[in-house]
Amino acid sequence: MKRISKVLIVLVLTLLFTGCGYNKGDMYITLTSNPSTGYTWESKFSEEGILDLVSSDYIEPDNTNGMVGVAGEETFRFKPLKEGEVTITLKYRRQWEEEDESAYRLNYVIKVDDKLHMKVVSKEGEYLTYQAPEPVFK
Numbered sequence: 001m002k003r004i005s006k007v008l009i010v011l012v013l014t015l016l017f018t019g020c021g022y023n024k025g026d027m028y029i030t031l032t033s034n035p036s037t038g039y040t041w042e043s044k045f046s047e048e049g050i051l052d053l054v055s056s057d058y059i060e061p062d063n064t065n066g067m068v069g070v071a072g073e074e075t076f077r078f079k080p081l082k083e084g085e086v087t088i089t090l091k092y093r094r095q096w097e098e099e100d101e102s103a104y105r106l107n108y109v110i111k112v113d114d115k116l117h118m119k120v121v122s123k124e125g126e127y128l129t130y131q132a133p134e135p136v137f138k
Contacts, residue, residue, distance in 0.1 A: 022117035023137035026054065026079045029108070030133065031090070033058055033074035038094045041074050046087035050112055052079045080116040085109065092127060106132045 031041055035058060043053055054077040064070045078088070092104035106125035112118050123132045 021119045025138045028136045030073050030075045032071050034071035036069045042091050044089045050084040050086040052081050054079045080112040080118050083112050083114045085111045
């Protein structure tokens, strides 16, 4: 009985000190991107005002050996604004074409607590044969 009590206390303290999976700082999602093909990532929120898209930066690869059209990386930076839950949808598409359901689509459900810490509740989708990447918090 004492052993179970000690384990329970350790679990409760661990949850209290780790914030139950919440992360401080901004959230970054980095995806492979190749704008030279006309495809770019677009982001949409299911609800406005919970997160802010601070930036979306494309970084070309360093060593392309003169090759044209080599894919780089696009990094999205999100900042929490207020408590709540929101879905971020990222689509990889050509902006001038009609929306296509077969376009790469990633969904991240993000929960923001009252201290403006974030956690990923769920993520789904695939792109370029990879699963949706894990966000990084900084």
